Amino acid sequence: MKNNPIPQCPVARGLQSVGDAWSILVLRDAHTGLTRFDQFRKSLGIVPTMLTKRLKALTDDGLLEKRLYSERPPREEYVLTEAGRDFLPVLMMIGAWAHRHCDGELARYIDVESGSEIEPIAIDAITGAKLGTRAMRLSLRGESEPGDR
Template sequence: MRHKSFAAMECPTARTLDQVGEWWSLLVIRDALHGLTRFDEFQQSMGISPNSLTRRLKELCDNGLLERRAYQDNPPRYEYRLTERGRDLQPVVEAIAAWGRKHVTSGKGAVRLVDTETGELADPVLVDRKSGKEVDLENFHYTATKTAHSTKQARLPGA
């Protein structure tokens, strides 16, 4: 069942969820970040039904997150590669995984991000590019712009 579209909302979170918010979609992106490219690899990794996977791959391609490339003609077979737009979701996927390891799986996880140079496990956090400070509610606060919903303008300081 398809949810209501958020495409008309100004909120970047809502509009992003319109493209990647279906729960299998980020798992496909996760697996593509892990190097999987073929239909059967995605299906085996996630245990997703062929029909659901077909729909997810089509939507991710339509939204410019994956590109489909033929790797065999007879029978026709395709692989799915992340586009730059899809690769830009890596920090989002890593943030969700880090939160899950901390709050859900007690540090467990079958695949981990490691520093290419040192081989050390990564501990991803969101950092402000300008200041280098960790983005959290102690270092930063939200502010409402003129286009924010009136309930948020009433609650948050203005920009």
């Protein structure tokens, strides 16, 4: 994203960290409890060199962290950081979008405690309105709001 016309755009900035499908799928698998290189490789069917690059990028960007799980031989696992855990609602919304707009049978997310299907929605914490139901604009802090002039 070198030619980002709005460098302060939060979507563009976020995509710099997780902007490819492999990274997003690694985060999906990490949220289901996978932590080890071979687990990710088997689940995703990804070649080892690409997985190594994605894990390094996610670690460098602070979404995953490496932890030693075996000293002999030395082996590391990848666990979600707070930033990585904060990505779960984004994953859920991508899945909800796919259920509405993509053809074919898709897996569903199930709440383990209740056994019911999870139906995520995005709500503005300030207004309580469902996102997408009200007009919005992109604004930098300190810019005047409409009607302030």
